Amino acid sequence: MIRTRMAPSPTGFLHIGTARTALFNYLFARKHGGRFVLRIEDTDKDRSRREFEADIIEGLHWLGIHWDEGPDVGGPHGPYRQSERITIYKKYLMQLYEQDLVYSCYCTQEELERERELQMLAKQPPRYSGICRGLSDAKRKTLEGQGRTSVLRFKTPQRVVSIADLIRGDITFDTATLDDMIIAKNIETPLFNFAVVIDDFLMNITHVIRGEDHISNTPKQLLLGESLGFSAPLFGHLPLILNTDRTKLSKRQNKVSLLEYKNEGYLSEAIVNFLVLLGWSAENDRELFSLDELENIFSLDRVHKAGAVFNLAKLDWFNAHYIRATPIDILTARCIPFLVDAHHITHNDDGSYTITATQRTIEINDLRQIVSLEQQRMKKLSGCASALGYLFVDQPHYDASLLAWKGMTLDDVVAQLLFLEQHLSEISEDQFTSSIIEQRVKEAIALADKKNGEVLWPFRVALTGQTASPSPFDIAPTLGKTLTLRRIAYARERARTLQ
RNA sequence: GGCCCUAUCGUCUAGUGGUUAGGACGACAGGUUUUCAUCCUGUAAACCGGAGUUCGAUUCUCCGUGGGGCUACCA
DSSP states (O other): OOEEEEOOOSSSSOBHHHHHHHHHHHHHHHHTTOEEEEOBOOOOTTTOOHHHHHHHHHHHHHHTOOOSBBTTTBOTTOOOBGGGOHHHHHHHHHHHHHTTOEEEEOOOHHHHHHHHHHHHHTTOOOOOOOTTTTOOHHHHHHHHHTTOOOEEEEOOOOSEEEEEETTTEEEEEEGGGOOOOEEEEETTEEOHHHHHHHHHHHTTOOEEEEEGGGGGGHHHHHHHHHHHTOOOOEEEEEOOEEOTTSSBOOTTTSOOBHHHHHHHTOOHHHHHHHHHTSSBOOSSSOOOOOHHHHHHHOOGGGBOSSOEEOOHHHHHHHHHHHHHHSOHHHHHHHHHHHHHHTTSEEEOTTSOEEETTTOOEEOHHHHHHHHHHHTTTOSSTTHHHHHTGGGGSSSOOOOGGGGOOTTOOHHHHHHHHHHHHHHHHTSOGGGOOHHHHHHHHHHHHHHTTOOHHHHHHHHHHHHHOOSSOSOHHHHHHHHOHHHHHHHHHHHHHHHHHTO
């Protein structure tokens, strides 16, 4: 059975690149009826934090990615946190020790650094000299007597290692260019390259799908696994996600924390769709997919090799698309937190809402109507709060000259607003709907031989105070007859005073 | 510096030993609309360079060049 894994280290918030790697692993496992495992690589005690683990889990769940085994759900190959597997690593470290494949290195970090600097200066590749490899017992005793601590190094075999990368084909390394890597700080503290090999083997991982930045780790891990007598998994190295300048995606240039995107009003559907297209494409020209659909059509052999620039404009397009495609009741539920955050509304105990500025009580249905006003305009969910401000104030303020459409005088404006008031007031409260208002007003416009713009532009500005907004026919019923008429009367006053 | 990866419109990409090199985002122009958005139509926009193989290379090979990754007692 195919088993893939995501092995993030909880040293920061869930990175968008990590999320994409998780997505590819998840999709590949699902596509082939396999299992997907989450493993937390928290061997770095200083930098790992539980809150980051929580952020990673939350972010992945938000995207709709779920795992069959992991620290939160358990499973037959646990524990799934490396910090809880120390005794396991210890055992294999001992095995390597008995095989005489590891040795203690007493060099201090300062010594190693100096060595590296000297090599760089001499235009030599920086490599550990291997000076501690052949230390005699006596010499070791002396060094320990001096109070020196040691780390454990692996006696890297010198030979040619080849990996048959699922995405890139054969990659060959000559490990003679490698030095003896440190695989553990001490018997209790294994390091990444060592722990990974053991866990992937013990957890029966069949396919290691990870970022291209791990290619150079692969020969080391292969060698280690070989020495331990492990069978090797298959590897597939994904292209990196890039900044606009084509360097590795960084928080200097982009938002990289997944949940930041959520907080800004991106939909998980949009993120998933956007992310899957960064380095993968479907057989036809199709670009719109749900996660469910991807589980059926994803394939590793259509993954590209070259890095992909993170194109925010396209993400925005996907997001707007999925906002438009979301049923209004769901969209409303997703928008409410943004309206609350913007202090437009507060939530009441009985399930109703109060408009902060006016203390008017509204129901969920009213909110649906409000949100639907912006549904086809929003790029992000946060847009409903910023674009709809005029609905959440007593009276929007604006420059009276805004009311004039295409060279109209303010006299004209007053006349048109009066005309509107007259026809709107003839519509009863319960008839005050979008379609009826539109029908009546347009009839009146035609009858009076007016142009749409000369009536509708002042109408819209009177209601919103903005040059761009939804149709006044849709805003008016949302505001209600009373408020609509009040705003038109206010506009008339403004126009008059400015003459 | 060493090792490794990589190369089609601005971006994400499709594709082929012979194609008008296709799509999407973005840009631009037009239509629709009271405005914005949506929607519709259209336009501009690419095979990194040089050799080789071949009747023919964007496609295959090699060499450059560009870009990137790694080069930690991080993962």
